[in-house]
Amino acid sequence: MNTQSVLIHRKMVMLLAAVSLLSACQDSDMPLSVAPSYQTVNAQELHIDDNYQFNQEFSGSIRSGNxxxxxxxxxxxxxxxxxxxxxxxxxxxxxxxxxTRLLLAEKNELTASISQNQADLDLAQTTLNRSLGLQQQGYVSEQQLDEQRGQLNSLKAASNRLNAALLANQLKIEKxxxxxxxxxxxxxxxxxxxxxxxxxxxxxxxxxxxNIQAYIGVPVDIANQLSTGQSVDVRVRNQHYQGKIAGISAELNPVTRTVELRVTLPPSADVINGELSYLSYQQTIASQGYWVPLSALTDGVRGLWNIYVLSPVANPADGELYQVERRDVEIIYTVKDKAFINGAINSNEQYVSQGLHKLVAGQLVTQQAQLATR
Missing domain, CATH: 2.40.50.100 (RNA polymerase II/Efflux pump adaptor protein, barrel-sandwich hybrid domain)
Incomplete structure (x- = not known):
């Protein structure tokens, strides 16, 4: 075999090797068939209520009855x-x-004056008695008797005055x-x-x-629903006490525009004069809506909030699937970790109760649980 034939043979071998290598690379880049994965969400069911309990707190202060x-x-x-x-x-x-030294000195002076007055009284009475006896013998005139009677009455009046002054002095000493x-x-x-x-x-x-009492101001419409003797819940710091309304003011406070309640607390209440107190009052508000956890709500637009509702997918190829729908709702009332809402939702619909940050509208998901909540 000549040199040219050898070169041609080597080129053909290298070409075949390159084709084999290219074929191998193409086979390794072929995509594999993988099953789709869907996000799993916690779901709960909506239940409509015709009203909700509205809790309010009104502040006041603790004051002793006296x-x-x-x-x-x-x-x-x-x-x-x-x-x-x-x-x-x-x-x-x-x-x-x-x-009281000055008062005691005054008392001694009055006591001495009373003793002197008593001596004068005794003398005036004796003189009058003697004159009455002499009158029968014609030795004393009526003028003399009148003068003696006047002197005796004057001394009696002075005795009454001195005794009153002594009593006043004694009261001053006592006070x-x-x-x-x-x-x-x-x-x-x-x-x-x-x-x-x-x-x-x-x-x-x-x-x-x-005699511990709480003085708490409430609006006029609330005061009209309360009555004397009614039991109410009063909170001081973190302690709750069952108090009784002892009185309802008949006057509106011109500054706070509230009516003051006087609530008597139990004698065992551990409170200090001047502390803040809070009266809890619960009203039933007639309004249709749904209770949901706050974790089921996300910010919306124009002052509204959004909730993610699960809509079943018809004839899913990969089992039971749901599509996430964003609905506008309005928060009517909140308490602790729950909210009372209404809007573009219906009773018995399923909604996502938590983990909204992982979802977007239109996403396909699977449901982890269906728990009824009120």
């Missing part, structure tokens, strides 16, 4: 303070005392002791020992025990 600034009925210098802020006191307990008007707790002391206080100036602020 919160009193306790002070002396007299002016004077404070001689003793027996209690202080935070102390519990009983009705009639002495809280403070004024200096120099500041007594607790009811059982309670001292919340504040406003004067110190040795201070001269004016008439009526409060020395303590006393908060009554076992």
């Amino acid at each position: 919160t009193t600034g306790v002070g002396f009925e007299l002016a004077g210098k404070i001689n003793a303070l027996t209690v202080d802020s935070g102390d519990s006191v009983k009705q009639g307990q002495r809280l403070a005392k004024l200096d 120099s002791d500041l007594l607790a008007p009811f059982d309670g707790v001292i919340s504040k002391r406003t004067h110190n020992l040795g201070e001269v206080v004016s008439l009526g100036s409060p020395v303590y602020t006393l908060i009554e025990d076992n």
